[in-house]
Amino acid sequence: MRISLNWLKELVDITMTPEALADMLTMAGFEVEEIEDRRAWADGVVIGKVLKREPHPNADKLSVCTVDIGAKQPSTIVCGAANVRADIYVPVATLGTYLPKIDLKIKARKLRDVPSEGMICSLAEVGLTKESEGIHIFPQADLPVGSDARPYLGLDDVVLDLTSTANRADALSMVGIAREVAALTGAKLKLPEIPEIPVKTGGKDLTLKISEPQACPIYIGTLIAGVKIGPSPDWLQRRLQAAGTRPINNVVDITNYVLLEWGQPLHAFDRDRLQSVAGGKNLAIGVRFAQSGETFTTLDSQNRKLTEQTLLITAGDRPVALAGVMGGENTEVHDGTQNLMLEAAIFDTVATRRSARSQGLRTESSTRYERGVNQAELEVACRRAIQLITELAGGTVGTQVTADSRPGKTIISRAIELRMERINQVLGPVFLNPEAVNSDTLSDEDIGELRPEDIDRILTALGCEMLPSEQEGVWTVTVPPYRYRDLEREIDLIEEVARLYGYNNFCDTLPSKTEAGYLPDEYQALRQIHAAFRAVGLTEVIHYSLVKPDHETQIALSNPLLAEYSALRTEMLSALIDAFQYNLEQGNGALNAFEVGRVFWREENGFYETDRLSGVIGGDPSQGRWVQRGQERPLEWFEAKGILESVFQQLGLTVEYQPDRRNPILHPGRTASLWVTGDRLGTFGQLHPQTRQERGLPDAVYVFELDLEVMLNHLVQEDHQALIFQPYSTFPASDRDIAFIVSNQFSVAEIARSMRQAGGKLLESLELFDDYRGTIPVPGTETKRDLVAEKKRSLAFRLVYRADDRTLTEEDVEPAHQKVRTALEEKFQAELRS
Template identity: 60%
Template sequence: MRISLNWLRELVEIKLNPEELAETITMSGFEVEEIEDWHTWADGVVIGKVAQCQPHPNAHKLSVCQVDVGKGELLNIICGASNVRTGIYVPVALVGTYLPKIDLKIKPVNLRGQMSYGMLCSLKELGLSTDIDGIHIFSQEHLQLGADVRPLLGLDDIILDVTSTANRSDALSMVGMAREVAALTGGNLNIPESAPILLPQNIGNLSLKISELAACPAYFSTLVRGVKIAPSPAWLKQKLNGAGINPINNIVDITNYILLEWGQPLHAFDSQRLKSIDGREKITIGVRFASIEESLKTLDGKTRKLSTQNLVITANDKPVALAGIMGGAETEIYSGTENIVLEAALFDPVVIRRSSRSSGLRSESSARYEREVNHFCLEMALYRALSLIEELAGGTIVAQEIADNRPDLSICNRSIELRLERINQVLGPVELGDNNIDELTSVDVENILTALGCKLTTSSHATWTVTIPPYRYRDLEEEIDLIEEIARLYGYERFCETLPEKPEAGYLPIDQELLRKLRASFRAEGLTELMHYSLVKPGEDKQIALNNPLFAEYSALRTDLIAGLIDAFQYNLEQGNGSLNGFEIGRVFWQEEGLQETDMIAGIMGGDIIYSHWQNSGKEEPMTWFAAKGILESVFTQMGLKVEYHPDRQDSRLHPGRTASLWLGGSKLGVFGQLHPQLRQEKDLPASVYVFQLDLDVILDLLERDEFLISTFKSYSSYPVSNRDIAFFAPISISVADIEKVIMNAGKSLLDSVELFDEYHGENVPSRQRSLAFRLTYRANDRTLKDNEVENIHNRIREALVEKFGVSLRS
């Protein structure tokens, strides 16, 4: 926000020079981006009077002027402006003057045979914005010739460009900044206030229809008749120029002035144009959301297609303004306006933010509504505007309609308990000078909070009940907020720099350590870590859709990681990068009795890990199901996990005969399998593509148990092993995992390991069966096993397999 120091001085006593004030404001948490000194724009420009004006003898577009600047002699000045004439008071740039805004130094110059000793200036040449072409003509009479023009034009000012934080909506106003400066410097405030206006009985045929009470909690509509549209007085124009707003006319300028002064946006409609919307004498002002087929031509001259996210102001149900953003061109104030309807309203910040983004339009009004306008100052800003309309436009207030659904404004008088002990505990000691260090005192706290406008009541020793001023109720909610304000106003630089008394070495939480180990294990197996967006295309079951997406293609949250990995695999092939071996750790979301989310590990494999021109003559060997499974098994082994595999056909993207569900400690861990042939053909992928997806929480929950975290010593047997093989025909429906489990249970303590080393389908194998061969390793920790001991256990295992699964033993 652009802050005029001249205007600010009217509201608060300022004891600092501009540079010191800018430094103080910046150190308090705001940012002064620029100090703009207007004094330099018209240094050397004085008031002059055109004593005589004649056409140039050699140029029909130029005039030869004799200008009196109070020096006794008239200056001969050539002027090309069409509005120059005898008897007017004008700004005159004397010889030697430098005008920085147009980068021009005034020198004597010969123009078509006539010497010119100066220049008659326009406002644009002096750096001020205006719609008027030609030189500036002062409206005042009997001005002092030769006097400095800067006080008359408001160029004796300095502008601070201040950026406020998002939580300080009150600082987007001159009154708010005046309060801030008063709290920082101790200056006296002089806030303008207007008394409530007594309104006559409603004779204006004006009514309200607020359809969206949540989006518009308060709406004041005031009918004012008999206004006279005219240019604003100089003081009002100067204030608007200082804020970077072009003056238009007295009514529009008043609404902009209140916006700057109080931070409360207002809008004025032409009453007669509102009536002409549908020809009815009675006007019903409404607030509702727009329909898709509606459009509105705004004040910037653009016709905008409206959406259901746009909150609109209507007249007899026809849109006439984008609520809180910009008015409509059809009902704008113009030179012939006689009656106006003045709007003062509160709108929900989220609604205005969405509407502004949807329409691609931001304004000074929307910038304030998006941060939430203070509910407390609505009436004060309205009364101030109406009093100025009466004063500057001669209007008569006829009627007012109010729809006020605000919650009890007593919430604005929030009370917070504040403890001195807690303040010093959080902020620490302060430097008092001369190497003296002490803590904040009760007097310091009371002075700072009183300067902020808070009221303090002592509730016990060094404890206060602090009543928050209404204009700060949004950002001062808890004790820590008050402590932050105390630090900010006392001065961050005055607090001591301290280090923790007992610094400790940093460490990672156990889940982060385990996650890093998992990542390292997958990378060690040749998999590259991938990252994808959490936003995907909509259309899947149980998806969570976004209410306000940036793009339709990314309007839902992903329900798994496999889909993104398949797309990445396809993309790598299309780009000529070959098959992809990668994994991803990320979060998935779904709807099931509410919104659910969890972290997953997923991977895709299909490339030849030992791809080599030397070994394979440049030919890539497709990965087998067992090789892909071996990568997973290797990671599980490194992590100390025993995972069981069971046939699974639930995921339609995976091959029904080459897919397994993974189980860990009785909980489902995830799925592993080969891509379905149909999906592979649709995406033009090779046959040997395998994917897995694991629930990260299941892994971490198990690994965080004491038996995994605490290492235990296990002695290694020094006695030799005894190996036995067992082969048999088993039904295809029986999984190897089930067979291994029965073998281990039957072998008990003497069976050291079980390994499947052969599987055969084909000739001499019974239908719907397969031949399996296992190597069983027996070992004892305290002795060398005898043959009869091994044979007894081995026969027990054979009998268990026959009894449990009905296998046909071959050896």
């Protein structure tokens, strides 16, 4: 919000510099993003009187003016404005003046051979408007020639661009900021005096029908007759412009002014137009939600299709405004308006937010209603607007009707118990003498705990009522109505104490016992996982966890932003495949990527979530294709599997692969489930050919999906984290090859596990180097390998034996090797070939 310093000084007695005020507000939680010193825009601009105007001898569109600027002799100024004439008062930029808004320094110069000693300014040249048709002419008479023009231009002000947090709805008003400044400085608060205005209550000429009392608990409608629409006075226009609001006419400007002053949105309707829309003799104003398919044209001339979430103001049940958001074009105040209906209402925060979001609108009014408007000052703001309308537009107040559905029709208040012990426990020691904080003579007497008188002073300044309880050091604090939505608990009051006492007045303390920081084991393991996948060339990506709903197991959102993002994802592979396809279509090549994220699903007994690690691998792994005659080579299954194996090897995980056919988007013969010491880790496999063809993907694309929790559990185990040094054996190894025929029903992982167990400590490693599966050969072309029957396979392993303390002999190796043979024959019914 933009805060005018001149306006603020009318509400609270302060003499601080703009910089000091900005620093104080920033330290109190209201960040001042910019200080706009309007005084610098026209520094050096004075009031001048045009004594004589003559045409330029060498230019048809220029004038030579003799201007009195209070000097010994009048100045000659060449002016190009068409509206310049004699006997007018104008702003004049004297020699040496710098105008920052147009980046111009005024110097003596000649224009078409005529000397010019200054410049007569337009409003655009001093920064008040973007464009101007001519020079500015002061409407006042007998102005002091040569005096500073800034007070008459409204440029004797400083504007602070201030940002408030979402919980401080009261800070979106000048009165709210004035209360804050008064509490911080102890200065006197001077709120405007608003007289009681006699109104006629009841009456048949205006009735209210609030169909949604929860969405609109209070509504005040006031009829004002005989207004005269015209420009607002200069002081009102300047305050609106300083706040970043464009002046329109006196009535609309007054509603905007009250919005800025009290934070209460108001809206003025043309009563005659309302009556025309409603029809009939009497005016009936209502509040209801829109019906699906209704349309309405707002003040910005946009024809809007309404939804059932849109809250409406109606006249005779016909829409005339979006409640709390924007008025309608068919009932707006215009130059010919004579009668008004002034709306002052409280709209529910959630209802306003949904209504504004359904139309893609965000206005000054909706912003305040969404944060929460002070109900206690609704009537005050209404009276303030009526007062200004009668003064500036000459209206006569008629009927006023109020609809109040609040229980007991009372202002909601809140009482909170506050303990002195809890305050000091949370906030700790402070500097009792803030002036000594930066001094070199700081002593132990200047440091201590907050005192009860400090608490009483701070909270009373905020408008709270302090009532001591029977227990010592405990108060019952009654929160003021304008802070009702913000101060809810004891800790909120403690935060206010800290904020107003000054965060810079708290002592810097360190814990008595300190220890070096460290990462938790789970987080350290997660870092290792990320690093391992990046190390093998995979790019980490992040997708939205919200997806389009397509099956019943998904968890749907009750209030989604968009239909395409209205459910939580149950898996991450689809998004990765989409990203892979998109990169190919954009000519970026294959995307080898992984993603760590959370998936969600529902079952009969509730909702569930877990963390997953998924990835996609594909494309030609080679860098140059000239050795392949320019042809792409699909990634082999074992190459993709090797990438995963490299990751598991870096992480120290021993993973087994078992055939798997459960995932329909994966190739049924090229998919494996992954296991770590009996725990299912996840799935790895090639995309199903049908899925690949539908998406236009390369011949071989592989995906994997791992359970992150299982992986982390194994990585953080003590036996896994403990590093054990094992020296290399200095003795030579003895290797043996073994080949056999075995049924396809046994996996290589099972066979290798049994061979390791049978080989014992001497078996250092084993490696599969041949795998041939039986087929039916063409008669007459049989080979030895074709002797392998169908549904069987021929496997060949190389076994390496080694001891740490000696060179192995045949007598050492043969018994261990024989155990391996025996295990193969007994457990897998293998037919040994070697």
